[in-house]
Amino acid sequence: MSKYPKIGIRPTIDGRQGGVRESLEEKTMNLAKAVAELISANVKHADGTPVECVIADGTIGRVAETAACQAKFEREGVGATISVTSCWCYGSETMDMHPHWPKAVWGFNGTERPGAVYLAAVLAGHAQKGLPAFGIYGHDVQDLADNTIPADVEEKILRWARAALAVATMRGESYLSVGSQCMGIAGSIVDQNFFQEYLGMRNESVDETEILRRMEEGRDAMDTERPDVVTLDRRVCGVVLLLRPMV
Numbered sequence: 001m002s003k004y005p006k007i008g009i010r011p012t013i014d015g016r017q018g019g020v021r022e023s024l025e026e027k028t029m030n031l032a033k034a035v036a037e038l039i040s041a042n043v044k045h046a047d048g049t050p051v052e053c054v055i056a057d058g059t060i061g062r063v064a065e066t067a068a069c070q071a072k073f074e075r076e077g078v079g080a081t082i083s084v085t086s087c088w089c090y091g092s093e094t095m096d097m098h099p100h101w102p103k104a105v106w107g108f109n110g111t112e113r114p115g116a117v118y119l120a121a122v123l124a125g126h127a128q129k130g131l132p133a134f135g136i137y138g139h140d141v142q143d144l145a146d147n148t149i150p151a152d153v154e155e156k157i158l159r160w161a162r163a164a165l166a167v168a169t170m171r172g173e174s175y176l177s178v179g180s181q182c183m184g185i186a187g188s189i190v191d192q193n194f195f196q197e198y199l200g201m202r203n204e205s206v207d208e209t210e211i212l213r214r215m216e217e218g219r220d221a222m223d224t225e226r227p228d229v230v231t232l233d234r235r236v237c238g239v240v241l242l243l244r245p246m247v
Contacts, residue, residue, distance in 0.1 A: 003077065004049060004077075005077060005078065005079025005080065005165065005169060005171075006052045006053060006077055006078045006079065007039055007043075007051055007053050007054070007078065007079070007161060007164070008055075008056070008081040008101075009032045009035055009036050009053055009054065009055045009082060010060055010069055010082065010083040010094075010096060011028040011029050011056060011058075011059045011060060011083075011084055012028070012061070012083050012085040012094040012118070013059040013060065013061045013087065013094075014087045014089055014113070015061030015090055015093070015094075021061055024059075027144065027147070028059050028085060028086055028087075029055075029058075031086060031106075031108060032055050032056070032084050033055065034149055035053075035082060035084055035106065035149070036055055038154060038157060038158070039158070040052065040053050043158060043162055051161070054072070054073060054076045054078055056068075056069040057069075060083075060094050061089065061090070061093075061094065062093055062094075066093065066095075066096075066097075070096070073098075073101075078101065079101060079167075079168025079169070080102040080103070080164035080165060080167070080168050081096045081098070081101050081102075081104075082104040082106060082160070083095070083104070083105045083106070083122075084105075084106045085105075085108065085115045085118055086110050086113060086114070086115050086144070087108075087115060087118065088113065088115075089122075091118065091121045091124075091125045092125055095131075096133075097129065097131060099131070100171065100200060102160075102163070103126065103132070103134065103164075104133060104135075104136060104157070104160045105118075105119055105122055105123065105134070105135055106119075106136040106137070106157065107120075107137050109137055109138040109140065109141050110141065110142050110146075111141055111143055111144055113144075116137060119135055119137055134156075136153060136156045136157060136160070138150045138152060138153045140152075167199060170200075171200040171201065172201070174204050175190070175201050175202070175204070176205070176206065177204070177205045177206075178206055178210065178211065179208040190205070
């Protein structure tokens with residue numbers, strides 16, 4: 001693969017103008033930049049390429065800004081998003097409602113206008129709309145001027161980023177099951193609905209004799225030189241493979 005999914009950073013903000021929004025613009029953008037630097041420095045793709053982050057052009061406080069952010073992320077090839085905020089925001093107007101992107105929300109635990117209320121409210125909104133999101137909140141209270149990311153928050157952000165990146169990378173690929181369940185082991189049953197509806201993947205199934213056919217015809221089933229047999233992962237001692245379509 002040469003085109004990898006990126007992670008989008010969404011700086012959400014209290015949309016009330018007249019002093020409230022203006023006082024939080026710099027803080028909110030600084031948090032977004034800190035998250036982007038953290039992810040880019042610590043999360044890599046399978047081949048070691050650093051993950052690229054895309055930050056919205058400005059803070060997000062209203063529906064029009066939410067739409068503009070999503071349009072930019074779609075152009076840039078974003079595959080997952082994390083919203084960051086240090087204050088209350090209008091939940092349904094600022095939340096990420098893209099149906100396919102894995103989502104996270106970091107509510108800054110600050111001395112002034114903490115993001116805890118927005119975090120709880122927007123997570124409830126995500127649950128209500130059937131759009132799961134991973135909530136992140138720090139244990140210790142920070143001063144408003146403190147733009148550092150605490151160690152516990154770093155760990156949560158990086159855990160989410162790695163998991164979200166895996167899901168975004170698999171979307172659109174094919175899961176090939178070689179063989180089927182045996183000896184009544186229910187864990188070997190491939191749930192196609194899970195792959196198709198939750199991961200956005202296609203399912204393929206072949207009998208294990210397909211391996212013999214390729215061996216007899218001089219084709220290596222693990223041949224990465226062939227564009228029609230590109231191995232992305234090996235599972236269960238090599239008998240379940242994640243591949244591009246086979247011929």
